[in-house]
Amino acid sequence: MAESVTVENLSFWFGKQQVLKDISLSAQAREVTALIGPSGCGKTTLLRCINRLYRLYSGASITGKITVGTENVLDPRIDQVELRRRVGMIFQKPNPFPHLSIFENVAAGIRLHGLAQGREVAERVESCLKKVALWEEVKDRLDRPGTMLSIGQQQRLCFARTLAVEPRVFLMDEPCASLDPVSTMRIEELIRELHKEYTVIIVTHNMQQAARISQQTAFVLNGEVVEVGRTAEMFVRTRDERTEAYLTGKMG
């Protein structure tokens, strides 16, 4: 199921400003790759290149190659709808659809892509809600609006919504940034479960979080990848003094 993601010589501009500079990075299948670095360094933009959400921004231009599985996703001929089914995204602020019930939030993607019909939809919704450990909390009020849940539950609902369309890759843009410590812990548990079946690329500002959940860490600074390495090694022995400075709190 999981597909690896390879970024080669990726450069990205907003108008004349270059945001990403010749980035090369490889995220292995069934691993968590953490992107760390100070605010505004380009981590989120990098993430949004992978599912081509950058096309929402006006004045964006891009060069290089991003391969998901065997396909170059920057190829203009690629099916964007299918790409975004294969590459799911979790946002910083939980964003369940406000006009849909808990059930319909999870079913939305299933219906959108025609992945199931009739009773099968309900079965899928249930299994996704179980995977994110939300089923017990919401099974009696599936018809209530998704936005009535707590922020932490909303984020898990968003995970279930993404799981429901059977992605190969999970992109996560600071998924715990607006959550309390207990909710954060539950999301981290979830990520540790997910990476057994999916490729996970996560942007985080929390160094300890990167150390806890990722196998690989990439340090991004001013649009460049300064250092990539196995998380276990990197947090013990950095190769670049700028990474050292960031990790020890002397910068950023």
Place this chain on the structure above:
Amino acid sequence: MNGKQLRLAKSYLWEVICLLSGFSAMAVLFFILYYIVRRGAGVINLSFLTNLPTPVGVPGGGIGNAIVGSAIMVGIGTLLAVPQGIAAAIYLDQHRESRLAIVTRFAARVLTGVPSLIVGLFVFTLMVLRTGRYSALAGGLALAVMMVPVITLSAEEMLRLVPSTWREASLALGATHRQTVLRLVLPAATKGITVGIMLAIALAAGQTAPILLTALTSRFWLENLQQPTASLPVLIYSYAITPFADWQQQAWGAALVLVVMVLLLNVAAQLFVAARNREV
């Protein structure tokens, strides 16, 4: 008086000024409503609402044909203006900074400020002169011209209020732009868009000059959309400027009917939106 007292006095003074300003704005509205009800309520009964007008001095005259004419012309205007206004708003929202969007937005703002008489003359030239007759269709078209910019601008505001994080959620799930707009953005903005439409309808229902130039008026029932048509505002205007007491009183009654009709429509729309929201 020391510094602190002075500051408090100034603050108090401002509060009073603001309160009085707000109150006087409301007072005008209530004064108008009170006056219309006081002068108009007396003539209202079933036959007044359903009969045709009668000559001066002949009792039993009604405004039935004007109610029907107004309803039909406002209806035509709404049918024409709502789809176009919402579609234009979607375009403006999706292409916020494109040159065409900027020009369109500017044109819509200018159009809301164009005197309604000019709009009437425009449709008069466009339709009445060409077809050689005043008609309900021309009246409806004139109202639509006035409604489109109001609906467009207010609907765009409401679409803009839909947070980009929701749109991103939809796009990231694999929905196309069209699906995102139709299934997420529009439903989320329904309430605000409805309010804008109501505003446009209220504006249209009270128009006199454009209707006079396009539908003229009539003392008979409407038989088809190609003939001169009666309407409440024109009836109020033509009755109010006569020296006859009974017609003047009927003008007050018609004014009350017009206000109540707009009010009822507003309440109905609010109930509709509330019911829709409860379905979720």
